[in-house]
Amino acid sequence: MDGGPRVPEQRRAGSAAIAEPDLLRFGVLGPVRAWRGEVALSTGSPQQRALLAALLLREGRTATAAELIDALWGSEPPSQALAAVRTYASRLRKILDPGVLVSESGGYAVRGLREGALDAAVGQDLAAEAEKARGAGDLGQARDLLNRALALWDGEPLAGVPGPYAEAQRARLEEWRLGLLESRLDMDLEQGCHAEAVSELTALTAAHPLRERLRELLMLALYRSGRQAEALAVYADTRRLLAEELGVDPRPGLRELQQRILQADPALAEPSAPVAEPAVAAVRPAQLPASVPDFTGRTAFVTELSEVLSSASEAEGRVMAVSALAGIGGVGKTTLAVHVAHRARPSFPDGQLYVDLQGAGPRPAEPETVLGSFLRALGTADSAIPDSLEERAALYRSVLDGRRVLVLLDNAKDAAQVRPLLPGTEGCAALVTSRVRMLDLAGAHLVDLDVMSPDEALALFVRIVGEERVASEREAALDVVAACGFLPLAIRIAASRLAARRTWTVSVLAAKLADERRRLDELQAGDLAVKATFELGYGQLEPVQARAFRLLGLADGPDISVAAAAAVLDLPVEETEDLLESLVDTSLLESAAPGRYRFHDLVRLYARACAERDEQPPSEREAALSRLLDFYLATAAGVYAIERPGDRLVDHLEPTEYPGLTLHSSRAAQDWLYSEANCVMACVRQSGGTGRLRRAVDLLWATKDLAESGANAREYEVAALSVRDAARAAGDARAEARARTALTNVHLVAGRFDDADAEARLAMALADDARDPLPNCWAPNDRGIIAIYQNRHVDGERYLQQAIENFRADGNHVGEASALCNLSRIRLAMGRTASAIELAQRGIDIYDRMGLTLRLANGRYALGIALTQAGRLEEALSQLTQALELFHENRQPLWEGVTHFRIAEVYLAGRRHTMAASHAEQAIALKGIGGEWRRGTVLTVLGKALTGLGQADRAHACWQEALSIYVRLGSPEAAEVRELLDPATAA
Numbered sequence: 001m002d003g004g005p006r007v008p009e010q011r012r013a014g015s016a017a018i019a020e021p022d023l024l025r026f027g028v029l030g031p032v033r034a035w036r037g038e039v040a041l042s043t044g045s046p047q048q049r050a051l052l053a054a055l056l057l058r059e060g061r062t063a064t065a066a067e068l069i070d071a072l073w074g075s076e077p078p079s080q081a082l083a084a085v086r087t088y089a090s091r092l093r094k095i096l097d098p099g100v101l102v103s104e105s106g107g108y109a110v111r112g113l114r115e116g117a118l119d120a121a122v123g124q125d126l127a128a129e130a131e132k133a134r135g136a137g138d139l140g141q142a143r144d145l146l147n148r149a150l151a152l153w154d155g156e157p158l159a160g161v162p163g164p165y166a167e168a169q170r171a172r173l174e175e176w177r178l179g180l181l182e183s184r185l186d187m188d189l190e191q192g193c194h195a196e197a198v199s200e201l202t203a204l205t206a207a208h209p210l211r212e213r214l215r216e217l218l219m220l221a222l223y224r225s226g227r228q229a230e231a232l233a234v235y236a237d238t239r240r241l242l243a244e245e246l247g248v249d250p251r252p253g254l255r256e257l258q259q260r261i262l263q264a265d266p267a268l269a270e271p272s273a274p275v276a277e278p279a280v281a282a283v284r285p286a287q288l289p290a291s292v293p294d295f296t297g298r299t300a301f302v303t304e305l306s307e308v309l310s311s312a313s314e315a316e317g318r319v320m321a322v323s324a325l326a327g328i329g330g331v332g333k334t335t336l337a338v339h340v341a342h343r344a345r346p347s348f349p350d351g352q353l354y355v356d357l358q359g360a361g362p363r364p365a366e367p368e369t370v371l372g373s374f375l376r377a378l379g380t381a382d383s384a385i386p387d388s389l390e391e392r393a394a395l396y397r398s399v400l401d402g403r404r405v406l407v408l409l410d411n412a413k414d415a416a417q418v419r420p421l422l423p424g425t426e427g428c429a430a431l432v433t434s435r436v437r438m439l440d441l442a443g444a445h446l447v448d449l450d451v452m453s454p455d456e457a458l459a460l461f462v463r464i465v466g467e468e469r470v471a472s473e474r475e476a477a478l479d480v481v482a483a484c485g486f487l488p489l490a491i492r493i494a495a496s497r498l499a500a501r502r503t504w505t506v507s508v509l510a511a512k513l514a515d516e517r518r519r520l521d522e523l524q525a526g527d528l529a530v531k532a533t534f535e536l537g538y539g540q541l542e543p544v545q546a547r548a549f550r551l552l553g554l555a556d557g558p559d560i561s562v563a564a565a566a567a568v569l570d571l572p573v574e575e576t577e578d579l580l581e582s583l584v585d586t587s588l589l590e591s592a593a594p595g596r597y598r599f600h601d602l603v604r605l606y607a608r609a610c611a612e613r614d615e616q617p618p619s620e621r622e623a624a625l626s627r628l629l630d631f632y633l634a635t636a637a638g639v640y641a642i643e644r645p646g647d648r649l650v651d652h653l654e655p656t657e658y659p660g661l662t663l664h665s666s667r668a669a670q671d672w673l674y675s676e677a678n679c680v681m682a683c684v685r686q687s688g689g690t691g692r693l694r695r696a697v698d699l700l701w702a703t704k705d706l707a708e709s710g711a712n713a714r715e716y717e718v719a720a721l722s723v724r725d726a727a728r729a730a731g732d733a734r735a736e737a738r739a740r741t742a743l744t745n746v747h748l749v750a751g752r753f754d755d756a757d758a759e760a761r762l763a764m765a766l767a768d769d770a771r772d773p774l775p776n777c778w779a780p781n782d783r784g785i786i787a788i789y790q791n792r793h794v795d796g797e798r799y800l801q802q803a804i805e806n807f808r809a810d811g812n813h814v815g816e817a818s819a820l821c822n823l824s825r826i827r828l829a830m831g832r833t834a835s836a837i838e839l840a841q842r843g844i845d846i847y848d849r850m851g852l853t854l855r856l857a858n859g860r861y862a863l864g865i866a867l868t869q870a871g872r873l874e875e876a877l878s879q880l881t882q883a884l885e886l887f888h889e890n891r892q893p894l895w896e897g898v899t900h901f902r903i904a905e906v907y908l909a910g911r912r913h914t915m916a917a918s919h920a921e922q923a924i925a926l927k928g929i930g931g932e933w934r935r936g937t938v939l940t941v942l943g944k945a946l947t948g949l950g951q952a953d954r955a956h957a958c959w960q961e962a963l964s965i966y967v968r969l970g971s972p973e974a975a976e977v978r979e980l981l982d983p984a985t986a987a
Helices: 046-056 065-073 081-095 119-135 139-150 164-190 194-207 212-224 228-245 252-262 299-314 333-343 367-377 389-400 415-421 454-465 467-483 488-500 506-514 528-539 543-552 562-569 573-585 601-614 619-643 648-652 666-675 677-687 693-702 713-730 733-750 753-770 773-789 793-810 813-829 833-850 853-869 873-889 893-909 913-926 931-948 952-969 974-981
Strands: 024-027 033-036 039-041 101-104 107-110 321-326 352-356 406-412 429-434 445-448 590-593 596-598
Touching: 024 119, 046 065, 046 081, 046 107, 046 164, 065 081, 065 107, 065 164, 081 101, 119 139, 119 164, 139 164, 164 194, 164 212, 194 212, 194 913, 212 228, 212 252, 228 252, 228 952, 299 321, 299 333, 299 429, 299 445, 321 333, 333 406, 333 429, 352 367, 367 389, 367 415, 389 415, 406 415, 415 429, 454 467, 454 488, 467 488, 467 506, 488 506, 543 562, 543 573, 543 601, 543 619, 562 573, 562 596, 562 619, 573 590, 573 596, 619 648, 619 666, 619 677, 619 693, 648 693, 648 773, 648 813, 666 677, 677 693, 677 713, 693 713, 693 733, 713 733, 733 753, 733 773, 753 773, 773 793, 773 813, 793 813, 813 833, 813 853, 833 853, 853 873, 853 893, 873 893, 893 913, 893 931, 913 931, 931 952, 931 974, 952 974
Parallel strands: 321 429, 321 445, 352 406, 406 429
Antiparallel strands: 024 033, 033 039, 101 107, 590 596
C-alpha cells in the first residue's frame, strides 16, 4: 500500500508477529515498545523512545547524529544534544541483541532484525498480500489480510513520542491506516456488508469529517441499506461542511454518486460480489441432488429443456429463462429436472441452487425462509439478510446480478410461491416443478409431463433390474410396468424391490402387482397412481417397519429427530434409528441430515392413510402424537429450567408421561431449542384442537425464548393464534388465558402495544375465572410493560404491583425480580429516579442470587436505564455493556439491538456523539430492535447524535423516517419528532 513503511530486512510474505520464543520485536503502531519473546523490555525515556523509533523507521539506513538531533528536537536542540543522543544509543544497545544497534559514519542504524520483528513491516507485508488477493479477485482473502493488518494498530502510532520526526511519522502512519481502512470498507461494500459498514462509517466520518472518500462509502452503504434519504443527506452535510471549512465544493466522484442515487441507478443497488462469512473465496453453491444413474427416456423433454436453459447463457440481454414442469405426483418431474440441470451445469459456472418447496404438503415452504437459505448459500452473512420477503427478494436478485446461476425450485405449490425466488437477471435460469400448470407465471416455458410410454417404462425397469433377469420374461415385465401405471416412481420402487430380492422372478413381482390387495383399482387415475405405488412398497415392509412408517407419518413438521421419533414409536433410540435407516433403504423415508429424517410430502400423506386404515387399536394414533408432545414439552421444560433456574413456571406446566431429553449445559439446551423450533411449533399447531390442547399451550410457554429472542417470532405467533382460537372454541378458560398471555409476548416483541394489551386484559380476566397462577402473574406484568411504552404510568404501576404480589404469593422469585425491574422503569418515567435505581438493584440481587445469567442481563439493562437518567453515565455504561455481553452469549439478537440503543442514549447524554451514532447504527444493523416502533425510537436517537456531529441533513432524514413510522402506528412519539424537525412550528 502506498504510504506504508518499508523495512527491507524484515519484509517477508505472511510474516508473523512472533516467530521464535526469543525473537526481538518492536512496536511503533501504538506506544513505542520492545519485547524479547513475550517479555517486555524497557525502552526508557520519551526521547530515548524517539531515537529508537527514528532508527526503526529509517528502513535499516544509517541516521547521522545531526539527523537524529533534528528528529528529536528540531530547530532548537539543547546544548548537550549530541551527548544525549550518544547516551540514549548506549542505553538502547544494552537492552537489544548484540549487533542490532550499530554505529557507523558518526551515526547509528538498526540492522539484522528477523522477520516479524516490527509491526509496521508486518502490516506492510499483509497490505501487499491483500493487494495481490484483490487483484486476483479474491476479496474474501483480501479483506481478511487487511483486517489482520489493521489489528496491528494499538492506539495512536508513536504515542507519547516527542519531536518533529515523530509528529510527521505519526501523521503518515495514521494516513496509511485510514487508507487501509478505506480499502477494506470498499471491499466490505463490494461483498454486500453494507448494513454492518454503516455503523463504522458513521463513526469514521465523525472523526474525519473532511475525508470525502469515507463520506462516499457512507452514502453508498446507506443507499444499499434502503436508506436513500439519509444517503442524500450525507452529501448535503458534506457540501455544507466543505464550503464552510475550506470554501470548496465536493469532488466530482462524490457529486456523481449523488446524481446516481437521485436517479436510482440500478448499478448502485447491490454489490458486485456476495459477502463471505468468514472471509473466504467466492461461494459457488452446488446444491443439485444427485442425478439417478439409470435415468431413462424423456429424450424430447431433455432436449427441449436443455435448449431453453442454454439460451439463458448464450443470448445477450435476454431475461432469465424459466421452465415450469407440471404433472401428477410420481410422474418423474424432479428426476427429469435434476437430470437436465446436471447437463446444463457448464452453462452456469457460478453455481446451482436447489430447494424442495413442499408444495403438496399442508405447510409449503415460506418464500422468505427459502430466500434466507439461498442468500446464505450464496455467501451472505446472517446479519446482512433483511427481515421482509420483499427486501430478501431484492437482495437475492442483486446478489445474482452478473452471475450465471441455475435455480431448481422443486415441488412448488403455485406461482405466487415461486415468483420471489426467480433470479430476474440475464444469464440465470430457473427450473420449476409442480403438480399444477403455472399459467400465471409470466414468461415461463411450460412443460406438461405425462406418464412414460410403454417402451420408456420398460427400458427404465430393465436398467434397474438388469437385462439378464428380464430377457426371458418380457411379457411379465410389461405387466409390471402397466400395473405401475407407467409412472416412473412406481416403476423405480417395484424394480428396486425385485433387484434387492435375488430369489424372485419378474413373474413373481407381476403376480404380486396383479393382486388387488397390493394395488388399488384407481392405479391409473391421478394422484392415486402415486398412492398405489407406495402401497407396493408398504406391502413389503416387516410389521415393525410398517408400524414405524404409519406412526411417523402422523407428525407434522419439516422433519423429525431420532429422539423425537423414538417418542412417537415408544422404542429405544438405538432401535428407532435402525428402523428409520431401514425405511430410508426402502425409499419411503429420506435422511435429511445426520440424526434427522423426513418424508416426501406424498409419502407422508400415504403413511397417514395407512395409519387410519391399519393402525390397531385406532387409539394408538392419538397415543403416538401424545408421546411426541410429551417429549417436546418435557425437553422444553428442562431447557427452560437450565436457562431460568428457580423459575416456578415449570412447576405449573401440565404433567407429562413420556420423558424428554436430559441436557446438561446451557449451550446444549439452546442448541436443542433453536434446532427443533419448527418441529416444536408444528407440534403445538397440530395439538391445538385435541385433548392435547393444554399441553400444547404449555409447550408455547416453555419455549417463549423463541419469541423473545426474535429468532422464530413469526412461527411462534402462528402457533399462539392457533391454540388461542382452539381454546376459545373448546371453552377452556385456563388454556385460553395461557395462550393469550403467550400471544401478548409476541405482540410486545413486535411493538404492537394495543394488540398486546387487548390480549393481556382478556388473559387476566380468564385467569381469574380459572384460578390459574401462571397468567395471573405474567399478564399483569406484561400490562405493566405495555403501560411503560404507552406512557400510562399510574396504570403501569398498579399492574406491576399486582404482578409482584402474585409472584410472591406463588413463591416465584424470578418473576418477582422481572416485575421489580419493570416497576423500576415506571418509577423512572414518573421522575422517581432513586426508587427506580433501588428497584432495579433489588431485581439484580435476586437474579444474581439464583445464578440467572440471561435474566441478570435484563436486570442490568433496567439498572443501566435508571442510572442514565440519574446522570451516572459511567455506571450506566458498565451495566449496559455487561447486559449486552450476556444477551449476545444467550442468542438474544432482539435484546442485543435494544441494548445497543440504550448505550447510544448513554453516549448521547454524555455528548459523545460519535459513539452514540455508532451504537444506534449497530441496533439497526442487527435487525433486532423489535418492530417498526422500536426502529423509530432508534432513528430518533440516531438523528440527535448526527446533529451533534454537525450532520444536520442526515439527522433530518432519520427523523422524517421516524415520523412516518410513528404516524403510521398512531404513536404519541410523533409529537417529539415533529418538534425536532421544526422546533418553531412545534412551539
